[in-house]
Amino acid sequence: MDDMSGMMSMMSESAQGPMAGMDMAMMQRCIEACSACEQACTMCAGSMSMEGMSGSAMCMSCAEMCNTMMRMMLRPMPMNDGDMAAMMAMLQATSMMCRACADDCSAMGDSASATMCAQVCRNCADACDAMMASMKPMMAS
Numbered sequence: 001m002d003d004m005s006g007m008m009s010m011m012s013e014s015a016q017g018p019m020a021g022m023d024m025a026m027m028q029r030c031i032e033a034c035s036a037c038e039q040a041c042t043m044c045a046g047s048m049s050m051e052g053m054s055g056s057a058m059c060m061s062c063a064e065m066c067n068t069m070m071r072m073m074l075r076p077m078p079m080n081d082g083d084m085a086a087m088m089a090m091l092q093a094t095s096m097m098c099r100a101c102a103d104d105c106s107a108m109g110d111s112a113s114a115t116m117c118a119q120v121c122r123n124c125a126d127a128c129d130a131m132m133a134s135m136k137p138m139m140a141s
Helices: 003-014 016-019 022-049 056-073 081-106 113-137
Strands: none
Touching: 003 016, 003 113, 022 081, 022 113, 056 113, 081 113
């Protein structure tokens, strides 16, 4: 069993309340996408700084947001409606930040790191959107 599968298994076992109904495979995909995005944005920001390009602040903000989203999902906890709403808002904000960063990096032209970063950011935004969609049925009306 790999480390991520072990963490998801542990989270499934300790999940209570609405968290018990979460799609743990979807959550794992979102956590992995956030981790990849954090890494890609950090590398892209470093590359931009070395090349004297602007845009590194957006990449670093995106990296920090992805890290925070990932940590939030890794906390197995019982969730009430307020916690679910906070997680949905954070997923939405992370998705929006990733799409904004992808747009900025796409505009960088020939930069290989920016091109890769843009794709990883889009993948993360898609994973956050899918996680939100999987959580909507669990939200109280």
